[in-house]
Amino acid sequence: MVATEKPGNYQVVGTRPIRHDGTDKVTGRAGYGADYQAAGMLFGRVLRSPHAHARIKSIDTSKAEALEGVRGVITNADFPQPDDSQVEIGEGATTSARWMLDNVLAGEKVLYTGHAVAAVAATDPHIAEDALDLIEVEYEVLEPVMDVREAMDENAPVLHDFLRTEQIASAFGPGDMVGQKPTNVAKYLEFKAGDADAGFEEADVVVEREFTTTMAHQGYIEPHNGSAFYNRDGHITIWSSTQGAFGVRDMTAGLLQVPVSQVTCEPVEIGGGFGGKIGIYLEPLAALLSKQTGKPVKFTMTRQAVLEATGPTSGTYMRVKVGAKNDGTLTAAHVYLVFEAGAYPGSPMGAGAMCALAPYQVPNAHVEGYDVVLNKPKVAAYRAPGAPASEYAVESVMDEVAQQLELDPMDFRLKNAAVEGSRRPDGAVYGVIGNEEVMEVVKSSDHYRSELQGENRGRGVAMGFWFNVGMESSAYASVQADGTVSLSLGSADIGGTRASIAMQLAETLGISAEDVKPQVVDTDSVGYTMVTGGSRTTFAGGWAAYESAMDIRRQMEERAAAIWDVDRDQVSYSDGGVNGPADDDGNARSMTFKELAGQLAGSGGMIQGRADVNSMEAGPAFAGHIVDVEVDPETGKVDILRYTAVQDAGTAIHPSYVEGQIQGGVAQGVGMALTEEYFYAPDGRLLNSSLLDYRMPTALDLPMIETHIVEVPNPGHPYGVRGVGEVPIVPPAPAIANAIADAIGLRMRDLPMSPRAMLEELLPDEG
Amino acid sequence: MQALKVVRPTTIAEAIEQLNEGGDGARPLAGGTDVIVIARARVRDIDVLVDVKQIPELTAIEWDPDSGLTIGAATPCYELYGNADVVQNYPAIIDSATLIGGTGIQGRASFGGNLCNSSPSGDTIPTQIVLEGVANIAGPNGERSVPVEDFCTGPGRNVLGQGEFVVSISFPAPDASGGARFLRFIPRNEMDIAVCNAASAVKLDGDTVRWARVSIGAVAPTPLLVQGAADALVGKPLTDETIEAAAEASKDAATPIDDMRGSIKQRKHLSAVLTRRTLQQAARRARGEDIPSVGGH
């Protein structure tokens, strides 16, 4: 597959049609998971652990069950008990069914505050809530492990007796069991390129720094929900706002130990995910309670539960050491990453390790990573999982190295920029990438070239990388007699992917975007489609749309040949229609798509196209951000004055939606940088589990975010698409940190760079 | 459904007051199988439905071997054929109760409602007439009793005045030498309006008819008590000839109309056929033979 040679010469790609689901979403008619209603529906609530670490000695649900209106109470023991085999959960990651179940409802131990212990279904939500108080749980409280470095200590309390350290060779590959003793260190990863020690020897300047970040939540406004109906024939239907209906289907089937064909996941709209709505929390509870009660059961989470008990991204401890020659050439780097996995193994440490040095050619590199369990919620994917932390550390150090070498930070980066053919420390070799192009656009941008005036103001830049993923998408397209095409998709549409996928189908057929009617259908109605996440949906979904359109084109050629009674190979599809040989009178034979569509019914029936694509390759994405800040030295508060995000999108299918992805990613990155954190008490209680105290940026906390879309087409995609959703969250934290350093000379190495943290640094020690 | 209210009195006095207040627009609601349909079809102006089923007297069944049977006007058919006293002593009541509508209708429909609906084809009315039923009426001017054969005055019309309603229907105790039977003719085997229906009751002295009553329905503006049929039988032996004479009397008494449910010719003919058949079977019951009603009852 080669990229089409004339980017920008598209009819549909690159335009900005209104999304097909738009009206429903501005009129309130779009149905989200919590909007599910059914007659006789029961309401579910979850009893959650007050302790961060405790052994469950007993659970007595009898009083709750006796409460009038309560129809069912379940605990971990009510599920079929799984073996420890691994199951795939999307984005290539795997987990064990045992861990998944124990996270859904705690098994022998509760491992974090908010860990689900029991679930109740009642005729009324208030009754279900009342019933929670009647469940008696006897806990043996254990010492919690709250610090990731302490958790690595061999004397630390161990969360899982059976856990042994596994050494892995790549982010998603299998590993070897190397540990002998019970430990909290689940995984260890090491990449080596060249000879790091020798490289540091070569360096004129070496900077080594330590960094920490806290857990941060995706913060989608829609709390998790899950409703299920267990029919009398054993068939389970699930309504859930999820990034991946097929994943929910497969995981729920796995936990209930039924065939996947016995589960249907209905596509309801989803109110934000950012990686956090791939895993399951409530769906199996609803399904099991529905099985027990014979009624549909709906669960919705409280915001407190969302923050305490769904997956934020990891808090981290990191050490980065970079060496460079006086001419600015990088000689060596050492990156040491420790990631909080939360209660069960599976942090994005591997991705963080892959991305850490990705924008650069580093001849000698050593990257180490640790995946460590501790008494916090099991982390989930969060937009470019792992990269914001590791690149925050690296980009901060790069900035300091440039500063010490007295080089323009962009010149320094450009000098060392990874290009096509460069090999990353994890071994991957780049194809066509837009890294240098992004850096050049940053450097030449009006923002970067403008003068920043005023006291306590500073400018920072940082780069970001995300590898993007492909994976499976399917599409089914049906030609209608009026020349429109109905397109069935399996990808949840979080931010306009109905439109961006439909546009690629339209482009391929030479029809308008409005003539394609995309819809997201349930898991029974379309082929297997992976999650909306990993910056893959427009890429892989678009590819599937392209292939299904090509399937239609082939059939239309055949049909036109039949209608004209000419040879099949004399007919070709181009420019939105079929063209054949001239007729006996010498007139060209051609039909537009619409004309032929109108003749299908009478000439052998309508036509459908279908495609399944499964690409393990995707076009990596690079971003470069520029930020101007002003720091109030008396309060430590950082104001964002101006923000510019530059990014290689490959091809921007729908530029508005690409801009939206970039701007949304920046805002989340700003939140991570400045205000968002998981604030734990020493006993493991989360102290800020509300949207008041978990401070996501408001409209007043951000300026307009300028975007520059660079288009270096991905040769591995029919329209040159790269994923765009994730990389924009990567640069903001280091860009802001670098801007703060520029403004007041203070290097902040712990996130968030909150006013309180800033003041801690700014104010003299009182001793 | 026209706009209306449902009120649910618990005493006869309360019901009288509500019916009286409601005037022409107030109607008692018993089983509802007719009045709800009428209100829904906006056939008649109804703005208050007085649900009389909360009044204990309206759903009571009282049986005494000497004084006979009193059934609350709103007692559903289902209760009647579930009641051993009624089953044993008034098989003709069961004939009617098991013929009305289908099982679901019988879960609600009542003898009192059927009477007050006063349809010419009401399937309980001929039975009530030949069993010498009396409608016990309560109203603003006190109580009164009206023999069932005098109750209906025209299609959908009856003797009830403003504020009045039927509380119960009383039947004298059965005679050991008596028997009664109700039959109707419909094109289907259930769920239909009678093309013609008939009930006969006889009391026998050996082969001689001591007393008889014949009533036919759906062949005149109201169900008819056919005096001529009784006259053809009483004091005479029960033979094919006397039965035929009674049947002819019914045929003569019938003044049916032609409509989608039946023709004049058909209805007059059936008046005779059903009179004959009910008389024959009433006599067999009088002689102690067990002739089941429909549905195995």
Next chain:
Amino acid sequence: MVATDKPAYRVIGSRPVRPDGADKVTGRARYGADVLLPGMLYGRVLRSPHAHARIVRIDTSKAEALDGVRAVASWDDLPPKNWDELPNLGEGAAETRWMARNVFASDKALYKGHAIAAVCATDPHIAEDALGLIEVEYEVLPPLLDVREAMDPNAPLLHDDLYTTDLSGGGTSDEPTNIGKHLEFRSGDIEAGFEEADIVVDREFETSMAHQGYLEPHNGTAMWSEDGELTVWNSSQGPFVVREQLHMLLDLPLSKVKVVPMEIGGGFGGKIPVYMEPMAAILSKKTGRPVKMIMTRQEVLEATGPTSGTWVRAKIGATNDGRIVAAEIELAFEAGAFPGSPFSAGALCALGPYDIENQRVEGWDVCVNKPKVAAYRAPGAPATAFAVESVLDELAELLERDPIDLRLQNAAREGTRLSDGTPLPVVGNIEVMERVQGSEHYRSELQGENRGRGVAMGYWRNGGMETSAHAAINQDGTINLVVGTVDIGGLRATHSMQLAEALGLEYDDIRPQVVDTSAVGRSSVTGGSRSTFAAGWAMHELAQDLRTQLEARAAQIWGVERDEVSYGDDAVVRGPEAEDGSERSVSFKELAGQLYGSGGMIQARADVSPTTVGPAYAGHVVDVEVDPETGKVDILRYTAVQDVGKAIHPSYVEGQLQGGALQGIGMALTEEYFYDDDGVMRNSSLLDYRMPTALDTPMIDAVLVEVANPGHPYGVRGVGEVPIVPPLAAITNAIHAATGVRMQKLPASPRAVLNELLSEET
């Protein structure tokens, strides 16, 4: 494709529980009337009290002013457009202009119950109240109720723009008329044929309009979104056909209309046209809110399409040795208010079971002031078969022949030309007759007074038409199957069974579902005895597509050539021996588990429009007892024999035979449209429109004959329609055997039979 010569199927012929079964016995299955949407309004329809009237004025102002009323719609709200397009509705074509005028009366109300205006309000009771506030001024015209009177050139006209179209090539009439269409089939020399006959029976027959009587009233819920997208939820026999009608009536592109097929509570042909859907759509457009409309039963009976009342003359001549040498059939069918009766199908089916050299069949499609007829199970055939089978019974009696012997002697077989000249393919006509004759029922002795036995045959051509489907393999080796044909009586099961058979899988491995018009390719209606037939072809194609892709994948995994790999009927994919001599094979389930890691999952799609339809024949035997005093006919015993080609799910096939037979029994004995002189239907309730209850029929023995259709992968013929054809004549023939009376007008109600019996006496 030739019929399979190995009848040893694994799945086909078994009787699994239908996939939608649990939903349907727990009340969870969602039918059209079950749609509940936030902010939903309720619509009601004002209908004409007159059978024929000019609409002088409609004043909706008082209704609009009623608190809670949100909009009123009438004819003027249909978009102005060219109404001359001809949509194909699956079981015959209809002109859009007639369709539009049936949705809302334009300048005239043409039957009692004709829709005049529709109202929507926040509460159903309010909508109903509002109807009483709409003022309509009518100029009442004399109604035309008799089909032969309507044919009179001097009869008043229903339409001033209706001209007769001659389907036999005679062009179009010059003057407006009440006759929509005319046709004539001729073969041989009819005059010479009757000359040759030793005996000729010439009789006239009449049938009344009869309704399909589905238990679920018509419904339609519409949401016309602000972006111009119309979504309609309803119970219909074909969402695509509903979409096409809305596209034409509302002048909307097809792609702007999405029809979501809810479960459907019976159709029998009557749920192909739209009634409430366009009204709900217009009201939704006016209000910006979803609007739900449900018909009352009275509206269903008065204003949806029953089948035609008919007049049929059958004249048949035979030689003394029983050879039928000539047949002449004339038929006039009531179309109702607009042209489009099933008269041509009736004409074609009249003589379908017989090989008659000289014949002439002539038919007329005639408008009268009654509801526009719709398809009803083998549309047209019951009426004409009633006539022909009655005359044959009389001929057999006159010739002193066993009625089946006479029929066997003249039976149509492969190659026999139908009245329209088309030759029959392989059919089971003779096999059915022989099975009837050899049946225990037919050979048993019928004892008792006033009892009689009757037999009759029936023929129906069956349909093919378009079916589309797609399927996706799951990683555990199950398959999700998506279809666009609605499941009225077990189609999900028969689709799944045929796909399972085609792939060597188990029934439970297939998870079928019916989806909306935007999620599957165009599929025609569930009707015309086409659905299981066409489904078989679609499943066959899907299976071929899946097999091909699975073979390719296995070849890729093994690193061998594509053509070295084959998918076996045991669902095992086999390749060439490995280098070490071991066998390369992988089961479907194993391979399904490897798809994801080897290039992705696999989907298939199929779109078929098969024409290799297998005609169906049925022969019924019935014993009746007639009460000579009341004229009431009781069915004592009933046997229905039918060639089904191949019974995919025998229980469901039996169910079709039993259901069809009972509808025929209703037509024969109790069901009729009873009009008064003003054209008002007097029996528009399920109390007085007397469909048989459980107490009106015995068990119905269904005998399945399987003469495989060579034009189908599994030999399937359609089964749904032909069982309604024989009952009418079988029963009247039995009544004749019991009483000596020949009922030539249906229904043979107690009133009618009694009338005959009493006139015989006098």
Next chain:
Amino acid sequence: MTDRMIVSATINGEPLEFLADQRDSLLEALRERIGLTGTKEGCNDGNCGACSVLMDGRLVNSCLVMAAEVEGADVTTVEGLATEDGLIPLQQAFLEEAALQCGICTPGFLVASKALLDANPNPTEYEARYWLAGNLCRCTGYDKIIRAVLKAAEA
């Protein structure tokens, strides 16, 4: 004009209060106010049985019951037949005997058949046909329905 009232009843074992119009039938209240759409409307005048429910254990046509009348009553609809253990034998028999085609009359037949078997656990064919004569079916010819009911009675 709408005139609303609050009705308290037990529906399928659950105590329930609902808002209904004074002129709502039980059928309308079940379907449009409560959302229990399993009970079907076929004729709305008591002649088809599709809306059959049990009211205080007794078989009734819910179209011929005013919503106001169910105050304090115990109503069972088709949705209330299956138990926590699954389908009742009657429902299972309907599936296995192919006793439904379009399924619209099925809820009414099931409720009526349940009432029959509660009252008469071993009905004859005639008794079953008589009891179910108030329930119309247009698809099956009744054959398989009657067989299913008799089979469930044996179970």
